[in-house]
Amino acid sequence: MPAVRSKTQPKKLWPKFEIDVSDPANDKIFDIHMFEKYLHDRIKVNGVAGKLGNTIIITKTADTTINVTSKIDFSKRYIKYLTKKFLKKNNLKDWIRVVSTDKKTYKLKYYNINQEQMAE
Secondary structure, three states, X not given: OOOOOOOOOOOOOOOEEEEEOHHHHHOOXXXXXXXXXXXXHHOEEOOEEOOOOOOEEEEXXXXXXXXXXXXXXXXXXXXXXXXXXXXXHOOOOOOEEEEEEEOOEEEEEEOOHHHHHHHO
């Protein structure tokens, strides 16, 4: 007797990514509202920028983190790319870098310039 298969598919978990901007936001050099709007305007869905619909949800939590939840396949690397473009546009790229802290999270950190100068 063959094995009986269930007709229901397992529930697919939506990819949820987090960007922690606490360090520069607390120092008041990074505007989290502008960054959230930048993501809304720049993320492309089916080749069209700015029309997220219900497929991608961008939320701001606790004034230091931005969560990006996607109902479609979405790359974490794409979030890093857009974050770096935002930093360059606002002339912050020389002081802030984007670092992956775990599988679902990016954190904006300052370059540690003092240690580099001491090593020379």
